[in-house]
Amino acid sequence: MHARTPKHFVLEERLERYADFIEPAPQDYAGRWAEACYPLGGTTAAGGAAGAGRFREVHLDLGCGKGAFTVESARREPDVLFLGMDGEPLCMAYAGGLAAKSGLENVVFLAWDGHRVTEAFAPGELSRIYLNFPTPFPRKRQARRRLTDATCLMEYRRILAPDGTLRLKTDSRPLYLFTLEELDAAGYQVLWTSEDARADFPNEPTSGYEERLAANGAKVFALEATPGPEPAHFSPTPQRGLVEYLPQDLEKLDYVPLGMEATVWNMRNREAKLWAKGHKGSGTAGGVEKAN
Ligand SMILES: C[S@@+](CC[C@H](N)C(=O)[O-])C[C@H]1O[C@@H](n2cnc3c(N)ncnc32)[C@H](O)[C@@H]1O
Known part of the structure; x- marks a missing residue:
């Protein structure tokens, strides 16, 4: 699932060229993303003066890949700060380039491991976490690496606002069914589910993988969930393939x-x-x- 490098693509050079849009130390901004990034340039997309305030909400695209969904979402909601996080430097180089070309001031990419996401945000700082086509890690022994494992979902509870939501999209019915069980174990309330999100939400921004997999005949399974009461005694779920x-x-x-x-x-x-x-x-x- 690694991106292929085109000819003449020098990773370090790209990362340097788009450094203004790629944050390698997101922990430095924990608790102040909405103010610190408002606006990135002179005026906000909404027309406000520099330093005049804060973004209305902060949304995280976790495992954002090359950033197409993050950037398109930012284009549609200029008063929301969109942060794309991915652990793969090559993805960050592409995503940074896309952000630079977009001219948008409400999108930043974080080169960071999603399993350490709580270090990058203060409690309740995020209004939404998107998980678009997360790497499925299908094998039993890889189960803990899935970003929808209940242990991860318990971590997301800490950085989501009480009315914040988590949105999943995947081509994988097995991962979708697994995630529903893990959400239950981590005390989330499922707000809606869809077994054909492209038909149910035709106007939603699409991700790079969504485009690619839909062209291969994939249906998109999707859901939105919000943290309910925290489980009194949480213990990690058994690892399953x-x-x-x-x-x-x-x-x-x-x-x-x-x-x-x-x-x-x-x-x-x-x-x-x-x-x-x-x-x-x-x-x-x-x-x-x-x-x-
Ligand atoms: C299948 S791709 C989907 C990319 C994008 N969301 C899309 O829909 O086009 C999964 C992405 O998740 C990233 N990823 C997997 N595990 C991660 C982790 N622990 N932290 C950050 N990114 C991760 C991978 O590097 C990859 O870019």
Whole structure:
């Protein structure tokens, strides 16, 4: 899931060129993003004078990739500060370039690991966290790396405003189902869900992966949730492979989600071999999960 580097692309040079739009030490701004970034240049997009106030809200695009969604969202809501966070320097170089070209003053990218997100914000500082097509990390042993693991969701509770929300979009029904369970474990209230967000919200800004995966026939699963009462006794959920959320009958799977191509291929192969031998196998997660 790493971005490919085009010819003549020098990462360090790009990062330096767009340094005004890429913040490598976001912890220095914790608690004062809305004021410190208002405006980035002389006047705000809304026409206010420099230093005149603060952005109305701060939204975080966590795992923003090359930043297309972050920048388009910033264009649509000039009084909101949009921060895109990603741990991949190459993504930051692209995103910084996009921000520079946009001429917008309400978008900044943070080169930072999402698992340390609470260091970058004060309690209640964020009105919204977007998780667009988060890396699925489908294997059981990778489960804790998923940005929708309940342990992460408990962290987001600290930096979200009480009425703040978390929005997920993914092409992966397994990741969507997993996330619903994790949200429940972390005490969130689900406000809405959609199993076809492109049809339900056709005018919403789209992300780079959304464009790419929709062209391959992906449906977009989406939800919005808000922190409810904090669980009295939280303990991390058991680690699970996303293979557990695939349908029993793989014939029903008309789209293979991002990151699960090899797993599904192996399962189908195994089924085909069992058929050829004359006994139908279970075709379920179990056999493959052992390999994961
Ligand atoms: C599948 S891409 C989606 C990018 C973008 N949101 C989109 O929809 O086009 C997932 C992104 O999440 C980033 N990512 C994964 N784990 C992360 C973490 N712990 N902290 C920050 N970024 C992370 C990856 O570097 C990658 O850019």
